[in-house]
Amino acid sequence: MSTDRPDHPYDGNFLHEALQYVAAKTNNAKCPFCGNTNWTYENEGGVLVPVPKVAYVPMSNRAFFGPAPAIPVITLTCTECGFVRHHNLPMVKTRIDGSNG
Numbered sequence: 001m002s003t004d005r006p007d008h009p010y011d012g013n014f015l016h017e018a019l020q021y022v023a024a025k026t027n028n029a030k031c032p033f034c035g036n037t038n039w040t041y042e043n044e045g046g047v048l049v050p051v052p053k054v055a056y057v058p059m060s061n062r063a064f065f066g067p068a069p070a071i072p073v074i075t076l077t078c079t080e081c082g083f084v085r086h087h088n089l090p091m092v093k094t095r096i097d098g099s100n101g
């Protein structure tokens with residue numbers, strides 16, 4: 001796995017693949033609050049295709065010297081009401097790796 005991004009270990013190829021995997025699994029998923037089926041994501045561009053930014057869900061509210069325990073995620077936002085959903089990147093990677101092996 002490339003470490004071309006200093007703030008997380010996921011390279012652009014994986015993030016693009018993860019977004020495609022989540023999109024295929026949740027195709028036409030309705031927002032639980034407004035029923036909209038259109039979702040968007042924060043992206044950081046990319047050489048060939050836009051890739052989603054990585055966000056972190058903290059697992060503790062304690063102060064840490066250094067990185068606090070957190071779940072790396074990509075987020076999808078409902079284009080109507082702004083509801084944000086998270087997809088756990090280590091879990092998505094496990095599924096993608098499993099389907100490739």
Ligand SMILES: [Zn+2]
Nearest residue numbers: 031034078081
């Ligand atoms: Zn919504």
